Amino acid sequence: MKTQLIRRNMKKEFNGWWIISLVGAVVILLPILFIFSSIFQEANENWLHIRQYLLKNYVANTIILVVLTGIFTALLGVTLAWIIAAYDFPLKRFFRWGLLLPLSIPTFIAAYTYRTMLGYTGVVQSTLRNQFDYQINSEWLRVSGISGAVFIFTLFLFPYVYLITRAFLESQSTAYIENARLLGRKPLAVFYKVVLPLSRPAIVGGIILVIYEVLGDYGVTSYLGIHTISTAIFQTWFGMYDVNSAMRLAAWLMVIIVGIFFLERLLRQGRRYHLSSKSRPLVPVKLKGIAGIAAFVYCGIVFLLGFLIPFIQLLFWAKMTFVKVWDSTFITLVYQTVFVAVISTIMILVISVVVANVSRSHSSFSFILSKIVTSGYSIPGPIIAIGVLAIFISLDHWLAPVYSKLGLGEAPLILSLSLIMLIVGYFIRFMATGFNAIEVGFEKTGKKYSEASRMLGIGMTKTFFKVDLPLIKGSLISGFILTFVEICKELPLALLLRPFNFETLATKTYQYANDEQIYEASISSLLIIVISILSVVILQMIGKKVKK
């Protein structure tokens, strides 16, 4: 009886949609499981060395970095979100959007820009020296070590917290905040007693995104000379040629990530508020006099530091090195970067749409499926890279007979030397970005339209193309652009998984910077930033059209 029921239900659910979803989940899960399997292998000599002298330091640095960055991004992000959402002051409309711009500058580019700019030969110290004849102790301005990294991460990652919190405050909190105001509480009290507790899930959500970025970072930490688990993975892999120990480190990092995952659950679910979904937008209060100026100055400083200053500095360097560095290869670089990003993004969106559509049934199985599919975002690039690489090499070995039948020679490496490997890496890492956007789209439209379609005798697949897809067009576009921008900025995966002659703007920038040619790196950096900004502008424009 029971098995009969299960069989009936399986038959009911089982279709091409599920198969594609399962394939997607397997592709994502395999490399991750592969990493974990390394824990069960016997440790080698290198690992003993790492454990004895380094591991404690790696773990400590990683945790300190995460905690400090988390605190500071929260401070900056939440206060800015509150000021922008609740008040009106000069240039507020500009800042509302402009405070997102720091996200367009990849953190590793920000790190070397700031470090050089504030360094002994940089514009700050040399101006002081030459114009004012004042030599500041150059150690004070040195962007390095953990404090330097926290500074960079805070300034360029806070928009995650800002964006999510602001969106929440603007759309969800109106009734509570207005009530608190009517009850005669002072603005500060409103902020502490109402805004902060209410927006806790949003804030935590933003901070978690920041933490994932920090954990997966390779560019900033390696440039500023901090040994974290992520940089150690690179070093053991390529410095010691020891994939096995690198995977052990990766597994350690996964332990931290799982810890953070539970922490998030704890922080978020401990107090989950059910907020009414129908809510009016918050009407900002006009700030007068000093308060208005203060708000303006605060936002202005963050905007200057987080975007305008580094951007102008890069422009300046680009001008200085343009003649020397610029050639047609930059066009190729742009083309390659955009090419691989577009292909990966399309793949991500296709699978996202399929999985999100399947997950709409809200069974426990589909819940697990959506969790698996989005798990890549929390896993640092280097780890994904190791897993993907290992899987592809074994895939190539496995396919060797096929290759030789096709006349490709004995035991060649086809897949693991192709761009597919990098695309799969991106696919795993950024699936969540696309999936979440699509899921929001489906949640907004609800199931009624597709149900109506099915009641009219149209099957799931046709319904999808004729009804669902047109309805989630807006989410599809924003999912596309967000994923695209993330991929354009991505460094470690591109560094490790790209095929040979393949460079992206990010890897090129990194190469220059790694070779201490910071000025020469400015052109490719600017190209990344411009591509990111343009994409977001396009998104805004399309968004307005779709709304009309």
Place this chain on the structure above:
Amino acid sequence: MNLAKLFKPLIVGTALTITLAGCGSNQGDPKGDESAAQPKTTENQEVNIYTARHYEADDELYKNFTEETGIKVNVVKGKAEELIERLKREGESTQADLFVTVDGGVLANAKQNDILQPVTSDVINENVPENLRDVDNQWVGLATRARIIAYSKDRVSPDELSTYEDLTSEKWNGKLLVRSSTSLYNQSLLASFIELNGEEQAQEWAEGIVNNFARQPDGGDRDQAAAIAAGTGDVAIMNTYYVGLLANSEDPEELKVADSIDVFFPNQETTGTHVNISGIGLTKHSKNKENAVKLIEYVTSVEAQELLSAANYEFPVNPEAAMPELLESWGDFKMQELNFDTLGEHNKKAIEIFNQTGWK
């Protein structure tokens, strides 16, 4: 269940994936867009290089080579360790003919990993002295940089300097600058000491250096020079290459930094100054061996060596080649005499010592 219905989305999905994979693998052809023609027909006209040197000067050399010989040069750039890892994995199916990288330790590592093969050419042997070639001829030197002591012109007299070992003495306490131990340059330096002076002394040396740090290691070689100019420290271990870059920078501030320091070649009376050698090796499974050898012959020629040295401030390996003024002004110096293989052999030990002594 209707089969067609079951598989419709599946087929659409697979078709998409295959199409994408098709574009992808096409793009991933290691020879890239520039050599769109089939490898077989153009076999005699091209040579493929995997290089960890990303300098405009190198590109210039390859361009000249193509102009002179008509042999097309395809270049793939990457980090040395990645390239070695790739070559290992590619095995017989590799497209690479030549492997180029900076640092003897890495070259030795490539050799250990069995991805190179010996080159025999009278022209090369004539161009490059024996001590700048691998003992088994698996690679040939391309250029060298000396790992020297840079010192503040204002605060240090060259009389106070003598050897690397002397940097551990009391007088440099709190005045010594050097970059992080993750740098290959430092790893090879320590590896050379392990070879020349033994493990124990090498360890003592590293401890002594750590004791004298003016600050925790930070930044690259250029940063150490800037820190001397800023007064953070008085002496720094760094590469001549970066001194050359600083002295020829487009940034006036960097020129000032270069002006405030001078270079000292240590251990002239004893074991000689440590050099980082860049080398070029023929890959074990090269498909265009003849062209590859021709290219090695070219890049070690007087003409190419002069170009490289002038543009990149590296010491030429060809003794006939003239050096730019700055390098000339430093005069001749005595190099460490050792088999570069040993740098590779001691690399792991060197890393261990660094970690034990707390040299970040």
Place this chain on the structure above:
Amino acid sequence: MSIVDIEGLTFSFSRKEAPVIKDFSLSVGKGELVGILGQSGSGKSTLLRLISGLETPLSGTISIAGTTVVSNHVFIQPENRGVGMVFQDYALFPHMTVKENILFGLSKMPRKDRKQRVDEMLELVQMEKFEKRFPHELSGGQQQRIALARALAPKPKVLLMDEPFSNLDADLKESIREELFNILRKADMTCIMVTHDRNDVEAACDYSIVMGQADVKNHISPKKFQSIK
């Protein structure tokens, strides 16, 4: 002949919760109009979703026009059950015109017949002039009529209506309700309607069922219904 046959139907949203519908049986004959009453949460909407195939029962059998559409070992996909549904908020596709909405369900019909069927349906609901409009350009009552036309166009064996009047203004409601039932009678349509408003049922239904306590099954004729009241 009965069009819809339900036997021993049990349904629960999750394994932990008590069933919303328990051992429910019902038989609806051809051309009958059945009203289903009950408070919110009593499972009346769920019943419609079970019949249409949008939900799956724990146990029980549903047959439509003699074909078993769900049992312990059968599940026929909603699009193959020949069931029409008018949703509570109509669910007209916002990106399609009125005409396209009605055409949507006619894909199995020969191409030349489709246009004619659309015109027929528009005439039936007296909305001929609106075929080029988009749903958001229509009033609530107009939207409802289009939703009805769309549901009837593919000639379903049974029509399900989920609170069809709940989104209408009170003064409109009565006239629209009358109109709707006229249309249904004209089309000789078997119909199951869910509502929380007794007046809806009294107005036209052949008989009604009150869902509430899951195990109570009621067959009440309108007259008897009145007597209860």
